[in-house]
Amino acid sequence: MFGLMMKAGARGIPHAFVVDADNNITFSGHPMDPTFESALRTAAAAASNRDVGAPTDRQALPLVTASLDELLAMPVKALKQILTERGLSTSDCVEKADLAKKIAATCANVTYYK
Structure with a gap:
């Protein structure tokens, strides 16, 4: 062996x-x-x-700059899409406000890639 x-x-x-x-x-x-x-x-x-100069095929997703009130005005489907595009789970969000709060807390300061 x-x-x-x-x-x-x-x-x-x-x-x-x-x-x-x-x-x-x-x-x-x-x-x-x-x-x-x-x-x-x-x-x-x-x-x-090792990765310096290598072409990157990953695209940076924009930071979410919407306020909590603006996020609450969006449809639930759009809020879920924002989270799933960034690889974040929506299973811990029961209410629409939970989705909006999670987006405001995580997607406003961290750059995610596709």
């Missing part, structure tokens, strides 16, 4: 692994080992630079 499962060879507790962006283990050992920090920094820098 040498496929994907191999013996880790961990000796002692605590034991740390650093996995790079290509899913290769670049460090395996004690976290106080002097090479751990450099391996961690290298892997973190490579992971953060």
Whole structure:
């Protein structure tokens, strides 16, 4: 059984692994080992630079700037659509006011993507 499962060879507790962006283990050992920090920094820098310049197909949804009164004037279907477009559940909202309050609390300050 040498496929994907191999013996880790961990000796002692605590034991740390650093996995790079290509899913290769670049460090395996004690976290106080002097090479751990450099391996961690290298892997973190490579992971953060991996998506730079890549085309993004996700579109930012606009922030909801409507007031609570304006939201309450909208139909329930429109309020539910605002939440579901942003991946938010409507199951915890029993009344129309619950939908409007949830939109005002979450969709006015956070940018969601399609």
